[in-house]
Amino acid sequence: MAKKPQIVILGAGYGGMIAATKLQKKLGSGEAHVTLVSKHKYHYQTTWLHEPAAGTMHHDDARIEIDKVLNSNRANFVQDTVTSINKDEKKVILKEGGELAYDYLIIGVGATAETFGVEGVFEHAYHKWTIDGVRELKDHIEFQFSKYRNETVHKDEDLTFVVAGAGFTGIEFIGELSERVPKLCEHYDVPREKVKMYVIEAAPSALPGFDPELVEYAMNLLEHRGVEFKINTPIAEVKENLVVLKDGEEIPASTIIWATGVRGNKLIEESGFEAMRGRVKVDADLRAPGEEDVFIIGDCALIINEETERPFPPTAQIAMQQGAVAAENVMALIRGGTTSNLKPEILGTLASLGGKEAMGTVNVSFLKGRKLYGRSAYFMKHMSDNRYLMKLGGPLLVLSKGRNPF
């Protein structure tokens, strides 16, 4: 009897979770061993993290215990951190627990902040969009309010919040924060006008890739809530409690949030994959170039949008599609078949703006290409969140962790 093939999945993000659940569902009993490796014993919804970051959602609502979704009879879970991948010996080295040999590897180890060479980001800015990272950011924000109020001499910088980056993450975060600020002011007996919020963007427009009308809608709404935008304004350096702009202006701020985008996990380059900003330009079937048995998905995979000839931005919906295709392709190889190619499909791009506000476009059936604003965008965004949970864990997961679209 031949040894059962070992499938190892690294990372429990959107891609890894979809791959793992698909494999446990579709593999015949005894057809292969599946092992999922993750640093944490939970999966978290990165695309929701702007909410616990600003304190408008409990962080537990943005995470799911892996053993709630993974069936331990059909897949193993190893809680550990991957320190390196040895492609030649086909094994993964773990921090705590030795090594894992694989026949097929699916890598979905996520991203870290892209600083574009700006000094001081890792030291002085909140940059980790993880459960641990946003929980600290939320507590830090609240602490600034209570500290400000309790100081004999109030320091304006304690109530100044600077978001670097007016892309998806930055806008969604400031949407939540600006929505919450009036409540924070009430809770902490602080006058509303003492709070300053800035969003600083190096590019010539906020929300690149969005329709200009949608960008205007979002900016007007946020400005109405007191957010000040500085567009076309690169940052020179981040210091302790200080943002230095390239034009020489300095903004003292006790809370600096870095949201200028991500690059792939450094594990990728450290393990000898050729990568650009930590992302591997994968083959159409998601294998790393020249590798027979290694698939790369999510934030570490670079795929080109043929229509625009530019890379797809790393999003949850692409990661999920990649997770599914990688799982199918591993099964095909085990069964002696051939792999299929990913056909990326953008079902919509919706940004939430705090409260019951959102905006974006949807590309499904009768709404194809339609711009949505306000409540209808909010509705569609939450419906799509629920669709993901349905895919991951069925209706009970939607019930326990789903979102009310109304």
Place this chain on the structure above:
Amino acid sequence: MAKKPQIVILGAGYGGMIAATKLQKKLGSGEAHVTLVSKHKYHYQTTWLHEPAAGTMHHDDARIEIDKVLNSNRANFVQDTVTSINKDEKKVILKEGGELAYDYLIIGVGATAETFGVEGVFEHAYHKWTIDGVRELKDHIEFQFSKYRNETVHKDEDLTFVVAGAGFTGIEFIGELSERVPKLCEHYDVPREKVKMYVIEAAPSALPGFDPELVEYAMNLLEHRGVEFKINTPIAEVKENLVVLKDGEEIPASTIIWATGVRGNKLIEESGFEAMRGRVKVDADLRAPGEEDVFIIGDCALIINEETERPFPPTAQIAMQQGAVAAENVMALIRGGTTSNLKPEILGTLASLGGKEAMGTVNVSFLKGRKLYGRSAYFMKHMSDNRYLMKLGGPLLVLSKGRNPF
């Protein structure tokens, strides 16, 4: 027609509030003008502050808007800070709003931390038992947990909590914190054994003045929850994130709470009253020695317990009795009568220990001198809290701000 006498009350603590509400109830219409001056537009229950400090109660539940209790037709309220009292010209100087002339003055401006000469307390320890102070402490505590968890290299001092002083305040605070720590650990994904709690006391016993059996009960209970006591251990100095003991030991701790007792507001000495540690040894009718028309109550008044020949500790129950007597005496003087003396009555001394735990003695009717533990002490403590609210604002106030004794 003679000018109506001006009665000015400084401070909206227990004493000032009881004096103000008694005067507004008992003075005939047009008999006198009553003005209450306070820094904040709310009264707060100092004896409850260990709960919002540890995060087991919302800070709003420990404060009452003054206009909910004071009838603006019968008494004025001035929100301002007193900068000095000019006894000779019989006026009070305010920070924002000029001066207030008085015919009768009741001073109840509270206390500040007593450091006993230890350096660094004001700079590096939480020492303000006020709404603003405990709100910051609570947020600081939570921030330490999230910071610890999110750090790449965890720092043990971030989860070390040092309380200086094993008196009433220190014990009640650590009671709440030790009760909450398991919940904090769960919320922040932190192992329980990482949290260290110390109570450091210079005196040879915790809870001086309590029966040794009660002290043992409290210490056992708190030790069981993980609190470590260092009794007979004076503190030499407080530095940033460090407590230095006289015996040379150093305890690194990101959270240091100062609870070694209080001294009277410095306003007292600055205004030329003869005082010991900010407290004036008042006459039996609560007038400042040599003053015809100035009454001092609460933490700024020193009165001697004739049974023990030692000063009564400054407590809420004494402050309330003083507020009532000062109000009665001012009315007597206005009406051409003579003043009466305070007959201090200790109705009980109950310390809460977190959760549904408390201990202490009660001196009323059938329970006279009885030692109480656990639930029954908790019941009596909350009943007495409610009695105060009843006195202050009647049954509706008990309903909105009262405590469930069960």
